[in-house]
Amino acid sequence: MRFNFRLAKVSRTHLKDMEIKELPRVFSGHETFPLRQSWLSKLNKIADNSMINKKLFSEDNLVATFGVGKNMVASMRHWGLACGMFVEKDEYLCLTPHYERLFRSDLVDRGQGQRTYLALDPFFERYDSVWFVHWRLAAFPLRSTTWFWLFNRISSPTFTKEDLLQSLTTFLEATEGKASDTTLLRDVETCLRSYIPKLDAKGGVEDASDSLLVELGLLREDKRGFYSFKRGPKPTLSPAFFAFCLAEYWEKKHQGSNQLSFELISYADSSPGKVFKLDDESLMDFIDQIEKITKGLFSWSSTAGVRQLVRDEKLYQLLKAKGDEDYLLDMFCRGYE
Incomplete structure (x- = not known):
């Protein structure tokens, strides 16, 4: 049974252009957990020679090492790949050059022999590092289709969760893609919670520091269930x-x-x-x-x-x-x- 939501303004003709047809269709893997503040740094710490053996994620010792449950370990792996921190090569996850420069020192400069580099942001404390994660998720998605769609294809001044869901459903129908209603709903909710602080029962902020991307201030909830982008200056973007x-x-x-x-x-x-x-x-x-x-x-x-x-x-x-x-x-x- 399909969602019967208010139709967002989406052109089916526009949806059929080549670039959109080639857009990855990945709506799961995060286990409904937004990317958290310390997760990328934790993943870097277990990388040996800039690589992580995939078998580690199926072993219980990572649960103890990270102090989280198995679902969160799976989510961390997903986010490491989704934001382009790692690429899969055979049985390993390999750190990509940009994140290698952020986290690692004493690298080899290919083609110029040995050179010593200092890590640019080893503790992931700089705003530009957070903007980089958002850029990877929303500009050129690998496993974050909804993130791309939200920031590139939702243009209404105010929108609802249902608008985003309907827009994605229209995209999938126009491009012969598939995702269950439940999967899409969970992905949309996770995406929105990545940028908006979780509220308690009284409407107050429960934990603004929980999600890494909240601090960018890109989205706001104007009233319960209605969202808008914070357009204009971005003082933390260098x-x-x-x-x-x-x-x-x-x-x-x-x-x-x-x-x-x-x-x-x-x-x-x-x-x-x-x-x-x-x-x-x-x-x-x-x-x-x-x-x-x-x-x-x-x-x-x-x-x-x-x-x-x-x-x-x-x-x-x-x-x-x-x-x-x-x-x-x-x-x-x-x-x-």
């Missing part, structure tokens, strides 16, 4: 980290172009403006600093009323000489200097 996200979006979505319009940066799926819920003025505040931060790689142009960023192709090719991933990794690390 201009340097914004520059990295812009570079990654440009690389993944518009690599062949040396120009990027303001409209794409602001309104397109997976764009920094959309994922971070920036209004036009806040977005321009970041763009005004982009040329200095990127040392001339990106510059702003508004000739003849056309508002766009322009990429210096000579500098771009020089920076990419080490490879696409190294170029973006360097941009990422620069934000922590």
Whole structure:
């Protein structure tokens, strides 16, 4: 029996474009637990040589090590993969380069011999690290379809849980995807609780520190069951980290172009403006600093009323000489200097 919810404004034609058809359809794995404050740091601690043997997650000793139940251990594994901290390689979960730079020191710089690095944020205390997790979940999802959908495809000023559910149901029907009503409901509830503090019976905040993403202040519950995005300035989002996200979006979505319009940066799926819920003025505040931060790689142009960023192709090719991933990794690390 399908949900009979108020239909969100979703275009079926728009749902059939190639990028949306290729969107991962993963709505479970978190065991209904939002990603918690200490979980990524705990996962890093059990990584040996930046790898975790998958068998560890089926053994009881991790329950004692983490001080949580088996369902939470499974949830931690899910979040480690969902936010791109690990990738699966044979029997191991392997730490990815960005998180390796966050948590680890004394790394090997491939192609340049041995170099010593200090961990950028070993205790996961900096806001940009939390923004990075959100960016991974909502911009280019691996196992977080609902997170992407919420921040890219829900545009109403105010929405309900039922609106989000119906929108996802329409997406699945249009793309021949499958998920049970119960699975979708649990995923939507987990997603919303990831960004909004859990309330007690009297309406007070029960534990604002429980979920890692709550501190970003991206969502609010205006009244019971009605939600809205907090659009506008994001004081905890650094201009340097914004520059990295812009570079990654440009690389993944518009690599062949040396120009990027303001409209794409602001309104397109997976764009920094959309994922971070920036209004036009806040977005321009970041763009005004982009040329200095990127040392001339990106510059702003508004000739003849056309508002766009322009990429210096000579500098771009020089920076990419080490490879696409190294170029973006360097941009990422620069934000922590």
